[in-house]
């Protein structure tokens with residue numbers, strides 16, 4: 001395994017009065033694949049740029065293995081990089097492009113030939129060695145960029161939206177290729193993306209950024225099943241939110257009155273709420289069922305179906321919740337089930353209690 005660990009301690013960066021990255025700590029283990037995910041402007045690129053060395057932090061320390069690289073220039077860091085714009089040299093062939101980092105490092109012609117051949121083999125482009133970049137498809141060009149970044153066997157590979165310019169199908173196959181390559185080489189990867197599906201598919205852990213801060217870091221499962229706050233809950237996958245109020249507590253259960261005045265019980269572990277606190281009940285579309293309206297019952301939300309949408313693998317019902325005109329709730333029909341509800345139907349939404357959670361309405365971050 002060639003990967004080494006990356007440690008960021010108290011790293012902060014501002015541009016004038018804009019704080020791009022608030023002081024943050026991040027430890028990435030050797031051979032790990034970590035994605036940095038977040039909306040535009042959340043500080044992802046700034047964070048990556050500091051690891052790459054194109055910007056220095058105002059404060060804090062960055063190390064790779066046991067080397068402090070905080071103020072080392074980029075080409076002395078020994079880090080591989082791939083960006084969205086392939087940045088291949090147009091006047092050099094594929095083989096010459098891949099050889100470039102080795103020439104810069106003054107390797108012998110024999111070593112260069114062997115290593116370039118091996119790198120092209122890894123990305124399955126041996127047959128294209130003599131072509132020029134403009135004679136390749138976008139996906140092939142990006143594979144050349146990956147080969148060039150890996151040819152000097154760096155312990156760390158940084159990737160900034162590397163598949164952003166490719167169409168969806170190609171992007172998905174490249175995701176698997178890059179992931180397989182990363183695993184077989186054991187290189188540590190930091191991967192910036194704003195595409196949460198891509199981050200969940202590829203990563204060992206995902207770091208979610210918001211406003212220059214690390215909102216949460218965890219495995220894809222942890223982020224999906226145990227989001228720390230409503231921002232992460234909303235950003236990862238689809239989450240329904242219904243406003244409510246804490247009206248009491250019995251033993252270890254919080255009692256919440258939501259929208260249509262029905263009562264929900266929630267384990268107090270999930271919400272450290274106080275009496276009268278305004279909250280948002282939260283559940284995912286696949287963690288709830290719809291039934292025809294009978295009588296109001298606890299643990300159910302009354303509503304009216306406004307649409308039934310076919311999304312390819314299943315139907316999604318869109319339901320206007322009685323007493324809540326903020327935003328409609330989505331409930332996923334079980335895959336393969338008949339469409340049983342249509343617009344105008346009066347229904348009850350039954351969130352699965354095990355997967356129902358709540359967040360304080362106003363969060364301080």
Ligand code: ADP
Nearest residue numbers: 015018020038039040041042043044045046047
């Ligand atoms: P992201 O990659 O998540 O879109 P960035 O790291 O590019 O976010 O930007 C974070 C914040 O820092 C934004 O508010 C952005 O406008 C600001 N910023 C980034 N680079 C510069 C720069 N070179 N000069 C001034 N402000 C910048």
